[in-house]
Amino acid sequence: MALIVQKFGGTSVGTIERIQQVADKVKKFRENGDDIVVVVSAMSGETNRLIDLAKQASDGNPEPRELDMMVSTGEQVTIALLAMALINRGVPAVSYTGNQVRILTDSAFNKARILQIDDEKIRADLSAGRVVVVAGFQGVDEQGNITTLGRGGSDTTGVALAAALKADECQIYTDVDGVYTTDPRVVAQARRLEKITFEEMLEMASLGSKVLQIRSVEFAGKYNVPLRVLHSFQEGPGTLITLDDEESMEQPIISGIAFNRDEAKLTIRGVPDTPGVAFKILGPVSGANIEVDMIVQNVSHDNTTDFTFTVHRNDYQKALDVLKQTAEAIGAREVSGDTNIAKVSIVGVGMRSHAGVASRMFEALAKENINIQMISTSEIKISVVIEEKYLELAVRALHTAFELDAPARQGE
Numbered sequence: 001m002a003l004i005v006q007k008f009g010g011t012s013v014g015t016i017e018r019i020q021q022v023a024d025k026v027k028k029f030r031e032n033g034d035d036i037v038v039v040v041s042a043m044s045g046e047t048n049r050l051i052d053l054a055k056q057a058s059d060g061n062p063e064p065r066e067l068d069m070m071v072s073t074g075e076q077v078t079i080a081l082l083a084m085a086l087i088n089r090g091v092p093a094v095s096y097t098g099n100q101v102r103i104l105t106d107s108a109f110n111k112a113r114i115l116q117i118d119d120e121k122i123r124a125d126l127s128a129g130r131v132v133v134v135a136g137f138q139g140v141d142e143q144g145n146i147t148t149l150g151r152g153g154s155d156t157t158g159v160a161l162a163a164a165l166k167a168d169e170c171q172i173y174t175d176v177d178g179v180y181t182t183d184p185r186v187v188a189q190a191r192r193l194e195k196i197t198f199e200e201m202l203e204m205a206s207l208g209s210k211v212l213q214i215r216s217v218e219f220a221g222k223y224n225v226p227l228r229v230l231h232s233f234q235e236g237p238g239t240l241i242t243l244d245d246e247e248s249m250e251q252p253i254i255s256g257i258a259f260n261r262d263e264a265k266l267t268i269r270g271v272p273d274t275p276g277v278a279f280k281i282l283g284p285v286s287g288a289n290i291e292v293d294m295i296v297q298n299v300s301h302d303n304t305t306d307f308t309f310t311v312h313r314n315d316y317q318k319a320l321d322v323l324k325q326t327a328e329a330i331g332a333r334e335v336s337g338d339t340n341i342a343k344v345s346i347v348g349v350g351m352r353s354h355a356g357v358a359s360r361m362f363e364a365l366a367k368e369n370i371n372i373q374m375i376s377t378s379e380i381k382i383s384v385v386i387e388e389k390y391l392e393l394a395v396r397a398l399h400t401a402f403e404l405d406a407p408a409r410q411g412e
Contacts, residue, residue, distance in 0.1 A: 007158030014044030042074025152213030178239035189405030253350035270333025
């Protein structure tokens with residue numbers, strides 16, 4: 001008998017029919033003798049509907065505490081409906097909000113972080129033979145205020161509960177049947193991975209893969225919670241996300257290719273090359289609450305240098321305005337920007353033990369006459385910035401170059 005935490009997202013519980021399907025799935029696991037804790041999101045579209053109402057009531061600027069109070073009700077509806085559906089099938093079940101379970105968070109409304117979980121009530125229910133249904137995405141702070149964890153926060157709730165309960169596995173049910181070598185909509189030959197490491201999944205999530213929320217992967221890695229991505233309504237083994245091991249080192253050098261279209265590039269030219277210049281440029285950008293991704297500083301020439309960095313495309317205009325003010329303040333020559341770029345990344349723990357990965361990547365792009373504008377590397381990933389119009393061509397070329405679209409080998 002295993003203790004399993006199962007998380008179902010908004011599309012998985014988007015209608016009464018789908019909630020009933022989820023109840024049927026949970027019942028099967030329960031009949032196998034497993035103890036089950038289910039974490040659910042609000043029904044698909046419900047959180048957006050509530051946010052729109054909040055904006056209408058507050059001229060577009062809802063107070064963060066009250067917004068959390070409001071949007072947390074979406075999950076409350078889903079947990080009650082699923083518990084009812086389970087009870088109707090003869091499966092004892094009980095539903096709890098984050099407050100009732102006592103998922104303790106900090107007080108950062110709209111983006112709270114989990115600090116502690118009281119698992120006593122859940123363990124008592126499991127011992128009594130009940131399925132426990134918990135509202136994802138939410139918790140409570142020390143003052144008793146309802147808080148929410150930010151978009152995708154139900155994934156984090158599921159993993160955090162699995163860690164607190166020392167569950168055998170945390171299963172994330174979604175609208176895909178696992179983690180793929182890249183987006184199958186871009187590369188038809190993309191393959192589902194049987195297994196991937198926390199480290200690789202974290203890189204893929206941060207680089208544009210939308211399968212899992214980054215914080216949930218961080219949490220799972222920190223507490224070594226085996227994480228499995230599965231399709232809500234199709235049978236299959238899914239993809240297991242776990243610690244690195246000898247077997248995973250036998251896998252191909254590259255596990256997957258991630259990409260992100262939401263990038264913009266900014267360049268400030270003719271910057272006086274003096275100590276602290278990078279801080280003078282990026283300090284105001286950070287002060288405007290804009291996250292910087294890739295950074296390149298050219299070699300000094302005539303005591304000046306050029307400095308280029310990327311930001312999320314939504315922050316482009318704000319960052320450009322800040323950079324123009326900075327250029328005037330430090331005596332830089334000019335500022336320019338480009339929103340027609342994209343980032344493509346290859347990810348794999350096999351990079352640690354194989355040379356020539358970067359050159360192989362650059363060769364594949366060169367064969368397609370794709371110019372590389374920026375490069376960033378870590379131990380297990382290489383990212384490049386290219387023109388957005390070449391994005392899909394680049395992904396397909398790299399997928400082939402690293403043999404990711406070849407048939408899976410025996411034992412892979």
